[in-house]
Structures are given as C-alpha cells and as structure tokens.
Amino acid sequence: MMTSTPGTTQANLTQLEYLALNASLNVADGHARQDLTETQKRIIDDLPTLFAKAAGEPLEELERNAQRTFLTTFGQHRFPTGPDRVLSCYASSVAMEILARSLVGSVATVGLVHPTFDNIPDILRGVGLGLAPVEEDLLVGGDLDAGIPPEVQALFVTTPNNPTGRVLAEDRLRLLAQVCQRRNIVLCLDTSFRGFDYRAQYDQYAILEAVGCRYVVIEDTGKLWPTLDLKVGLLVSSDNVGLPVPDIYSDILLGVSPFILALVERFAEDAAAGGLDELHEHIAGNRRVLRETLAGVPGVSFPDPDSRVSVERVGIPRHTGSQLFDGLSRQNVFVLPCRQFHWADPERGEDAVRVALARPRATVAAAAAEMRSILLG
Amino acid sequence: MMTSTPGTTQANLTQLEYLALNASLNVADGHARQDLTETQKRIIDDLPTLFAKAAGEPLEELERNAQRTFLTTFGQHRFPTGPDRVLSCYASSVAMEILARSLVGSVATVGLVHPTFDNIPDILRGVGLGLAPVEEDLLVGGDLDAGIPPEVQALFVTTPNNPTGRVLAEDRLRLLAQVCQRRNIVLCLDTSFRGFDYRAQYDQYAILEAVGCRYVVIEDTGKLWPTLDLKVGLLVSSDNVGLPVPDIYSDILLGVSPFILALVERFAEDAAAGGLDELHEHIAGNRRVLRETLAGVPGVSFPDPDSRVSVERVGIPRHTGSQLFDGLSRQNVFVLPCRQFHWADPERGEDAVRVALARPRATVAAAAAEMRSILLG
Numbered sequence: 001m002m003t004s005t006p007g008t009t010q011a012n013l014t015q016l017e018y019l020a021l022n023a024s025l026n027v028a029d030g031h032a033r034q035d036l037t038e039t040q041k042r043i044i045d046d047l048p049t050l051f052a053k054a055a056g057e058p059l060e061e062l063e064r065n066a067q068r069t070f071l072t073t074f075g076q077h078r079f080p081t082g083p084d085r086v087l088s089c090y091a092s093s094v095a096m097e098i099l100a101r102s103l104v105g106s107v108a109t110v111g112l113v114h115p116t117f118d119n120i121p122d123i124l125r126g127v128g129l130g131l132a133p134v135e136e137d138l139l140v141g142g143d144l145d146a147g148i149p150p151e152v153q154a155l156f157v158t159t160p161n162n163p164t165g166r167v168l169a170e171d172r173l174r175l176l177a178q179v180c181q182r183r184n185i186v187l188c189l190d191t192s193f194r195g196f197d198y199r200a201q202y203d204q205y206a207i208l209e210a211v212g213c214r215y216v217v218i219e220d221t222g223k224l225w226p227t228l229d230l231k232v233g234l235l236v237s238s239d240n241v242g243l244p245v246p247d248i249y250s251d252i253l254l255g256v257s258p259f260i261l262a263l264v265e266r267f268a269e270d271a272a273a274g275g276l277d278e279l280h281e282h283i284a285g286n287r288r289v290l291r292e293t294l295a296g297v298p299g300v301s302f303p304d305p306d307s308r309v310s311v312e313r314v315g316i317p318r319h320t321g322s323q324l325f326d327g328l329s330r331q332n333v334f335v336l337p338c339r340q341f342h343w344a345d346p347e348r349g350e351d352a353v354r355v356a357l358a359r360p361r362a363t364v365a366a367a368a369a370e371m372r373s374i375l376l377g
Numbered sequence: 378m379m380t381s382t383p384g385t386t387q388a389n390l391t392q393l394e395y396l397a398l399n400a401s402l403n404v405a406d407g408h409a410r411q412d413l414t415e416t417q418k419r420i421i422d423d424l425p426t427l428f429a430k431a432a433g434e435p436l437e438e439l440e441r442n443a444q445r446t447f448l449t450t451f452g453q454h455r456f457p458t459g460p461d462r463v464l465s466c467y468a469s470s471v472a473m474e475i476l477a478r479s480l481v482g483s484v485a486t487v488g489l490v491h492p493t494f495d496n497i498p499d500i501l502r503g504v505g506l507g508l509a510p511v512e513e514d515l516l517v518g519g520d521l522d523a524g525i526p527p528e529v530q531a532l533f534v535t536t537p538n539n540p541t542g543r544v545l546a547e548d549r550l551r552l553l554a555q556v557c558q559r560r561n562i563v564l565c566l567d568t569s570f571r572g573f574d575y576r577a578q579y580d581q582y583a584i585l586e587a588v589g590c591r592y593v594v595i596e597d598t599g600k601l602w603p604t605l606d607l608k609v610g611l612l613v614s615s616d617n618v619g620l621p622v623p624d625i626y627s628d629i630l631l632g633v634s635p636f637i638l639a640l641v642e643r644f645a646e647d648a649a650a651g652g653l654d655e656l657h658e659h660i661a662g663n664r665r666v667l668r669e670t671l672a673g674v675p676g677v678s679f680p681d682p683d684s685r686v687s688v689e690r691v692g693i694p695r696h697t698g699s700q701l702f703d704g705l706s707r708q709n710v711f712v713l714p715c716r717q718f719h720w721a722d723p724e725r726g727e728d729a730v731r732v733a734l735a736r737p738r739a740t741v742a743a744a745a746a747e748m749r750s751i752l753l754g
Contacts, residue, residue, distance in 0.1 A: 014627040021632065022437045029631055047424035054605055060399045090467035093629050097474065101503060122628045126478060127504070228431055229634035250391040251499045252470050254406055255398065257606040 020334030027356045027367045028334040054258040066261040069268040075201035084246040088256045092220035092233035100127045102243040111152035115341035117162045133344035154186040160193040163354040165307025167200045181213035192220035197308040225267045286357040286364040293368035310358040321353045333370045397711030404733045404744045405711040431635040443638040446645040452578035461623040465633045469597035469610035477504045479620040488529035492718035494539045510721035531563040537570040540731040542684025544577045558590035569597035574685040602644045663734040663741040670745035687735040698730045710747045
C-alpha cells in the first residue's frame, strides 16, 4: 500500500484509491467490499477444510475445476481448454501486464476503448506501446471498420466498461471479431465486470472461436465477492494468437495459490446457486439509494441509466469532478474523479465522479448523503 | 498453470517446474511444500477468525504490523518506514517485474549475479534492459570495483543465492554498497531465501542506509512456510532511489489481500517463537538425507557444502544435468537441471541438478533413492 500521492489531477486512479483505503467512507475503488451473505459466511467458516482440500488435491484438477466453475457460471461454456489457453494469474492487472509485455515486438499501436480505467493505458504505454483511442460509442454502435484507425494491430475493449457499464452486445462482438479477423488485429477483452450484468454473459468464446480471430480475454474473479482480495485473474488466449503469452507468464509466476482456486470454486458455486441474483439485487439497491439521495439536486445527472456494474457515474455539470473530489475528501469521503478515465482527453471527464457500489448499503447511503450536502452547499 | 513445455534445454526453469507440479515426486520448484508444523496447523485451524480480523482492522495498521513482524523476525530492524518505501506485492516475482519496469529509462545495463534463477534475467531482458554477468565469486570475495563492468548502472544480487546458497557477508555488503554509492549504481538485492540462513539475517538496511547508496530490496515470505502459496513479496526502496517504483506499483496493484497480510504476521510470529529453528532443522535433515543417500555414488559431489537454503545442488560429472533430468522425469521424479541458472553460460550448469528440500522428509528420501538408482544404473 502506498501512503503518498501526487495532486488530484496528476495522480492516477489507483493512487487516489489508496487515499480512500483507510477513510471512513471509501466509495472509491471497485473492489468488492460489501458484507458477506449468509451462504458466503458459511464458506468462510469452512476455510480450514478448504485449506486441507487444496493441500490434498492434485493441482491440475483443482485449477481446472475452479476455472470451469467460474467461467460456466457466467455463461462462458465454450472457453478454450487446450494447453496454456487459460492461465491463472494473481490478479487481472497481472494478466494485463503479461498481455502488454506479450504484445511488445509484434504490435506497435494498440487501439484502446475510451474512456476506461487508467491503469490499462498506463500499463500499455509503460511497456512502450503506442495508443490510439477508440470511442466507446463507436464500439457499441458505429462503423467499426471505418472507425478503428488503420495503424491499430491490437484492440483492447473493456466490456462491461468501467466506469460506464456499457456492454458490447452479442452482434457487436461478432462484427468486431470479424473486423479484427479480416485485419489481423488481436482482439483483447477485459471482462472483469461481466458478473454484474446478465447481458454480458452470452458465450463470448463461442463467438470468438467461430469467427476465428486472434484474441486474448482477461477474466477476473476479483470484483464480485468480498473475499478480502483473495482472487484470480484469468488470461485466456486463442490458439492462433501468436504471442509469447505462456513464456512471459512463466517469467512471472509458476501458478496461483491452490487455496485461492478452491475458494473461487466455492464462491462461483454459491453464485450459481442463487448468490448471483442476490449480488445483483444488492448492487441495484445501492444504485437506487445513490440515485434517490441525489435526486433533485440541481445539475446532477446519471449518465449511465442502464448500467448494472458495481460502479456508478454521477454527472455534476455545475462543478468539476476534481473539485467535488476535493470537497468530499475533506469530509473523509472518497469517490473517484472521472477525469483520469478519459485517458486521451481528461477534460471530458471533469463533469463526473465515480461512486463504488460494492459496499454495505449504509456506506453508500452515507456517502450519497455527504455528496448531496456538499452539492447543495 | 501451464501444460505444454518446450524441450528440456530450451525451456525456462519455471516451465520445467510446471511439469513437476502434478508429479508423484516433485523436488523441482523452490516453493514451500513441507508439512505444516503443529503450531502452524493451529493457525490454519483459526483461519475464519483470521479472516474476521483482516476484515475488521484498518488496512494500514494491518499492513504495517505484518511488514514489521516479518522483517524484524529476520533481523531487518532498520527497514525504511517512510511513505512508499515498503510496497506489498502479490509475490516476489511481481516485485521483480515492477523493479525491472522502474529501471527502464534511467538504466541501460544491469549487472546480474551469475548464476541465478533464470526468471530474473528473463524479466530484465524482457523489459528491454541489457545484462552484464557478475560472477558470484567476485561478489563474495573479489575486487568489486574492478570486477563490476563500467557500463553497469544497476547491480542485481540474490543473497542467499539460488541455487548455490552463497551469502553476501556483512563486510562484503558494506563494500558493495560503497562501490555502488561511489559509482551511482542502484544496488538491487533479492533476499527471498534469507529466512533459511542466520548468516544472512544481519541488518542489511542498517548497512545500506549508513552507506547511503541507492537501493531496492525484494523480500519474500513465499519460500518459507507451507501456506499453499499465500504469500507476499515486499519491494523496499531507498529514499534516494530516483526510480518511479510507486507509480508502476500503482499501475499493477492497489494492494495485497489483508487476509494474506494477517496470515503472514501469524506465521512470522510463529517463526520468531521457535518455528524458525524447527524449519532450519527440517531443511538440514532433508539435506542430510539427500547427501547420505547419494554418498559413495561415483562422481557425485555437493558443490555447496555450506549451503543452508531450501535447495541443494548435486554435482554429477559423469552425466550431464539435462540427461539426468530426463532420466528422472521418466520415473516421474522432477528436479531442475542447473543449465538454465547459468544464464550467461549454460554449459557451466550441465554437471549439476538442483533438488528442492522444502518437502516432507519422505519425498526427499524417495527422490534421492531414485536418483541413486539411476546414477548407479
């Protein structure tokens, strides 16, 4: 954990999230910090048994079961099963780092969805890749072939997107995959927020494999369940991807903890057995509390009315997002300004902040009340 | 986990370790796979309580306590405490990746101890850095100023080294730090195996801080305790290091799991209360079993008679290490050939294999018996 941070507009989003970690009202980071449900509590009560199971079972089997249970719970039935096709990483950002390093050498320019969480452009640039912004609107509804710049050799799309919650629909993913296939672009998807939105749980692998494009998908167990950041990021590649993903993976890790794999399997089973509906209701309830609390505040809007992910943008035309961020942080309430999500054009993010919803109801209610009071004041 | 691997001499060491993960006799990787001690079992029985503690305590306090308990248990009393000076990572290799990325831009050539585990040169080269080998003999006893090539801007030393167990003694570290200070070289230490050897547990930070050189140290909880790879790598930097370590850290992670931090604290407390002596006895016993089983086998030698780390090199002049590796793996016994440790001159590693000792006694005994039979056959 870090303790010093540059100024609000210079800092990256993760650095602003650090500030919130010890705050009384942290609605900044997108980690899952809601309370455990009753059935999840029973899994935690059983951790010693889970440890023994993880110690005793063959790792290969344990890992295969955890991956399959997680992926199929979210509709990904046709995920690839060949050697090195699904690599378990410590976190989705570690998967991202491995992907970025794997692109260097064969890819010069990555087309990247705009806006999106800033550690993605930072990692891609950090390893020396060039970036070309690709607007979310284009991906969701525009002319893909004309809109994706000609120099793009890999295209990175977060779906559902963070912070907007926009989902690439099935027909759009197919079109996108076809364009990538035709132009030999590596299609990279970050689906970390998929668990929150049934509309993103169609079988993406069935489409990608049918089209036959080169692809890499980053899956993440880390946004969903309050497991104190015991999580796994999955790095899934197509057979024809032509990138040294397994080599770079093996430079960085031998594998993740079998204990965490066993835990992921149990939480995914719980999700499939009703936990997912419960989670969706909890997030929807928190979203309602936030929207209702801020209703009627002059100038406040909700730019993503249809979003179901565990973060919500709040539009604040009268103020800049950075100013509201500062006012709230003086009250020990931490949100994220949206400026940094707009990595290619920060000014476009100045009129919104992002509020995390994967929190206890009371935390969201208190943060929303504080926002209302500052916005009205 | 990976399932496909290039040929024995082309593969990297981690890829060879994958092969062993599901083998009946895996003495390949350096992860801690011995049985839990009685007091460690009690910590595992208490995991639900530990989860509740980790969920309830302020993260900053939890992390500070875990870091302090771990570092001071191993004699590192004067570790730095300022902002961003000790960053908790998912693993020591993630710390390594962050360090490597932080060096790019201000450092062109890294002097790297030779031999050492091959993921270190692979990560450094992977981010585009040049390497200059620095022989272990030079570090331990040679003329440092003359021996470190003039182009070196950062020097990376593993101490105790892997696979040799050689330790940089206190006076040698001081000399090395002084040379680095004078020549403005960033001194980078990987001390992942320190816990196994009291001779490496003098206060290295006291020396580094007194000399005032630029330094980065990678600490690791992952080699010591059979926690199923629930572990933390620490990335410690000097105040004057002048590298963007905190920025790159924040691109990759917000922080590690508080549950793992709490677990590390408990295992470190157990180590301080007698567990460390018990661990040393266990490793020494396994080393004795290996040496005694192979005693009298013509041509077998132990090139590191004084080593106390949890891996042991076995010298085999009559065979090449790679041949023995192949013979053993046909019997489902996995060791590591030493070829790849000699990253600048692989042929020098052909006459040795590395055997992991952090295993149950019976595993080491059975692997040693199989080695004896193949070497005699």
